[in-house]
Amino acid sequence: MDQNAEEVVRSAHERVKRDYFSLDLDEFLSKDLERRRICTDRLCGCYNGETVEKQLKDTIKKYTLFFKSKFPHMGRGTIGKLFESASIRERWADIPTEERGVNRAVRAEDLKQFVNSYCTIFEKIFFDDANRKEKGPDGHERRCIACYKWLQLEFGTLRTDTIKKVIRGIKNHNILAAALLCFALQNKFTDHSGFKPVRKKIRVTNDTWVLFKKCLGKEHARDRARELRDFILDTSIAKSISEKYKEIISELRQGFPKFFLDDGSFDKLVFDQADYGELQDCDKCHGDYAAQFLTTCEKPDGTSEHKFCRNCMRELAMTIEQAFPEVDEKFKMKLECIKDGCNNEIRIDEVSFLYFPRYARTRLHSASLEGMLLQLGHVRT
Numbered sequence: 001m002d003q004n005a006e007e008v009v010r011s012a013h014e015r016v017k018r019d020y021f022s023l024d025l026d027e028f029l030s031k032d033l034e035r036r037r038i039c040t041d042r043l044c045g046c047y048n049g050e051t052v053e054k055q056l057k058d059t060i061k062k063y064t065l066f067f068k069s070k071f072p073h074m075g076r077g078t079i080g081k082l083f084e085s086a087s088i089r090e091r092w093a094d095i096p097t098e099e100r101g102v103n104r105a106v107r108a109e110d111l112k113q114f115v116n117s118y119c120t121i122f123e124k125i126f127f128d129d130a131n132r133k134e135k136g137p138d139g140h141e142r143r144c145i146a147c148y149k150w151l152q153l154e155f156g157t158l159r160t161d162t163i164k165k166v167i168r169g170i171k172n173h174n175i176l177a178a179a180l181l182c183f184a185l186q187n188k189f190t191d192h193s194g195f196k197p198v199r200k201k202i203r204v205t206n207d208t209w210v211l212f213k214k215c216l217g218k219e220h221a222r223d224r225a226r227e228l229r230d231f232i233l234d235t236s237i238a239k240s241i242s243e244k245y246k247e248i249i250s251e252l253r254q255g256f257p258k259f260f261l262d263d264g265s266f267d268k269l270v271f272d273q274a275d276y277g278e279l280q281d282c283d284k285c286h287g288d289y290a291a292q293f294l295t296t297c298e299k300p301d302g303t304s305e306h307k308f309c310r311n312c313m314r315e316l317a318m319t320i321e322q323a324f325p326e327v328d329e330k331f332k333m334k335l336e337c338i339k340d341g342c343n344n345e346i347r348i349d350e351v352s353f354l355y356f357p358r359y360a361r362t363r364l365h366s367a368s369l370e371g372m373l374l375q376l377g378h379v380r381t
């Protein structure tokens with residue numbers, strides 16, 4: 001394509017941008033320019049400004065859900081929101097069964113019940129005015145430090161920053177609610193899908209939820225214990241809160257004895273090791289996973305042939321060139337099956353899109369823009 005023909009494409013792009021001024025079209029249009037530049041068929045639509053304009057506008061209209069809005073206050077659009085959401089990383093779905101071991105006594109259904117009970121208790125405490133400490137000119141600060149020290153002591157592996165963010169995110173100096181959240185963080189079940197109602201109540205960003213997962217190393221935990229050795233809970237203002245907290249945990253223990261170890265502490269591994277039902281092989285890495293955590297390729301008749309674990313899907317996203325967006329009320333795209341020679345498709349929807357980290361989501365999105373343009377092809381007009 002020579003300079004003049006390229007100018008025709010560029011001004012068609014300008015017209016498209018003007019019509020869709022609120023959408024971020026930069027990547028889409030630069031990909032389009034790239035592919036038209038190497039078009040040598042002078043009779044192709046690429047050489048006709050009106051055709052270029054119409055093709056692109058039709059595509060944008062067809063796949064609106066795939067385009068980000070430039071103005072956040074007008075709503076980010078579906079894809080914008082999907083990019084901002086924290087990725088779903090359920091550890092128990094990522095570890096092959098032979099590594100995590102299965103505790104047949106605890107079924108996925110039990111986990112759901114436990115998380116539901118936990119959420120109900122949390123909500124009650126979160127909204128109970130008795131747990132809110134009024135802010136006075138004196139006392140509050142002192143109280144705050146005692147509560148803070150108690151949380152640091154009770155949740156020895158959570159980072160100081162995490163504890164501060166929890167207290168701030170819960171507001172009203174509701175330390176009992178903060179302690180319950182710390183319990184869930186320390187025992188690593190905040191990623192469970194049933195935990196969403198609690199996540200929604202805490203005023204922290206998605207990035208903060210990711211930060212929350214980082215725990216203290218052994219040495220730092222030891223340092224902290226040393227720093228806190230002068231703190232005496234019995235004479236502290238945090239004592240009554242700590243007692244209420246212990247009561248709640250012991251109630252949970254009574255309701256869910258399988259979730260606790262003999263010494264009364266919560267069994268951290270219970271979520272990782274629970275029985276999630278039928279096991280199947282990942283067709284790529286051959287690890288054993290519960291069937292519900294695998295993504296399958298689909299034949300046109302809806303039956304499936306290959307199954308892949310989330311780790312292998314994440315790897316796939318890093319090398320993917322083209323994805324095929326689907327027209328639907330919700331965001332959906334299709335990928336080619338990973339298995340050589342398989343012509344089936346793997347579907348990604350709004351939920352499974354979040355199994356991918358953000359950089360992989362960006363890649364998948366790029367690949368879907370590529371897919372849209374591939375569908376346009378080069379047509380003689």
Ligand SMILES: [Zn+2]
Pocket residue numbers: 282283284285286287308309310311312
């Ligand atoms: Zn795999």
Ligand SMILES: [Zn+2]
Pocket residue numbers: 297298305306337338339342343344
């Ligand atoms: Zn397949």
Ligand SMILES: [Zn+2]
Pocket residue numbers: 036039040041044045046047377378379
């Ligand atoms: Zn062309």
